[in-house]
Amino acid sequence: MAGLSVLAVLLSCKQKEIIPSGTDSGQEAGKTTLEVTGLSVTPSEYTMKPGETLQLRVSITPKEASAAALEWKSLGMLYAKVDENGLVTALKEGSVRIRVSTKDMRVSATCTITIDTEADPGTDPGTDPGTDPGTGPTTYRVWEDSGADLPDYPTYKKVSARSDFPRIDITWEEETQRLSEGEYTWVDGTIRFRDPKEMYREAKAETYETDSQVLNMRIRGRGNTSYDAEGGIKHSYKIKLEEHRKVFGMKGDKDWILLADVQDPTLLRNAVALRIARMVSMPWTPKFRTVEVYFNGEYGGCYLLVEGKEVDRENKIPITVVEAGQTDGGYLLEIDNKQDYDRYFRTESFQKKIKFKEPEFGDRYNPDHSADAQAQIDFITSYVNEVERLLASRSFDPETGYQSKLDLYTFIGNYIVQELTMNVDGGMRLSTYFAKDKDTKLFMPMVWDFDLSLGNCSYIGSSFNLGYDGPEGWFIKIRGGSFENGDWDGSQKSYYQYLFEDPVFVQALKERWNLVKPRLDKIPAFIDKLVEYNTPAYDHNVEGGKNPRANRYYYSPPDNFTSWSEAVDYMKDFYSKRLQWLDTNINAL
DSSP states (O other), X not given: OOOOOHHHHHHHOOSOOOOOTTSOOOOOTTSOOOOOOEEEEESSEEEEOTTOEEEOEEEEESTTSOOXXXXXXXXXXXXXXXXXXXXXXXXXXXXXEEEEEETTSSSEEEEXXXXXXXXXXXXXXXXXXXXXXXXXXXXXXXXXXXXXTOOSSOOOOOOOXXXXXXXXXXXXXXXXXXXXXXXEOOEEEEEEEEOTTOTTOOTTOSOOOSBOOOEEEEEEEEOSGGGGGGGGSSOEEEEEEEEEEOOTTSOOEEEEEEEOOTTOTTSOHHHHHHHHHXXXXXXXXXXXXXXXXXXXXXXXXXXXXEEOOOXXXXXXXXXXXXXXXXXXXXXXXXXOOOXXXXXXEEOTTTOXXXXXXXXXXXXXXXXXXXXXXXXXXXXXXXXXHHHHHHHHTTXXXXXXXXXXXXXXXXXXXXXXXXXXXTOTTTTTTSSEEEEEOTTOOBBOOOOOOOTTOTTOOTTHHHHTTOSOOSSSSOSTTTOOSOSOTTOTTOOSOXXXXXXXXXXXXXXXXXXXXXXXXXXXXXXXXXXXXXXHHHHHHHHHHHHTTOOGGGGOSTTSTTOOOOSHHHHHHHHHHHHHHHHHXXXXXXXXX
């Protein structure tokens, strides 16, 4: 990655220089303040040595808009810090993005900083000595340690009255219908988001909408086996708003997911797993809020409202979808053995069923047979097959083996989340996402689906021939396979079983584990805070008959829970014991 001298940066900045955040914009009193619609940072890439400083400059669109509301943030504070005026100080070797944004995060821009003890700034800004125009970039995106400055827990405004808890009201003339496994009809309806006591308003938020009023939307069911779990007493849904909307302090969006968590007696496992994912710095982790939901005026239960899984280089799954006429670009894939309409391919070495999420290439009944689509399908299929071939052949050379095509950082992050939660679906048989962009190897962008984790799976020991189902013992490390085609116990080797044969992977895992372990120690306190904030909704969910598993023995071993709080205590105990076991045994590898 090329660098610029500080002097060259200052001299080359020809656009309007923006006044640092927090100072007067220079506009005359009484004039209307224009809304910021675009930002750009100079330079957009830079290489530094530890201890060096760099003054970033930001240009704004339109030029007459005020810069007073801009905020600077380092997305990897272990490596570099930035002050309120855009002055960057390099701290240690690594890579980090420095972001400038409007306070509502609606508009932002970033600069990628590489800190290298051997850095040699001064290369012309238009060149990159590591790039061959004929073969594309030979340097890849480096993920920042975004979990480094994560607070111990969110600071919401506690409400005590059930009527004050954040609420969603949904109306429809007919309910969504299930067509096949994972496929549902879209139906039209309306939705209203209310937070009367501003429970989810952040202290720094200048504005906050307590009542969205009635909005138009479309809604459909989502999920596979979970949709009909517990006799279908509580379903999960996907919602598409007619327009982008900020909801409960989260970023503006059209797409949202309502998770029923009906298989989880605590209603907390998905929230805990997503928090762990943020702690280990997965490239993207969706934000969420606990809400009460009513359908046509009738109580539907306590849900987790989660950001939709979408592609967005800056704000969500961090890829730019491959363009027509190209093959090397952004792809989003999902390992999932369920039978629905998505087009998919079966990998050669591990027999994984991998679905195309972005681009979609149509579906199996209306496929896109264009030359562009076929070229892109062939490219990404061949890429994934080559990753698996290199792993299966134990090609561990860092330059020519699997590491040349697979991103170790994100695979290690995913492993920690899945192994720590002992997620029954975490062994790469379903709900597992792959991505690739032009400047990345194959990476794991996010984690998903943790209902049956942290001790909430009565069959994990027997089905996978583990000989145990408690908090101690390996799971993801030793169980792979597809959980189909006769491999019901996951005994056939898959990605992680081969990765653990590579000493480089093992050493990198140990280092990453010891970096994030102090953060993971804080999860019990995080659970306690969610209980404190959400008890009115959790209690209502039980009283309303929407949480039958909190009173059933055979779904929640080994305790016969008589209440929701007992189920929470069991999960916390399971987590603490598993964390300790993994700490001892990962360091003993």
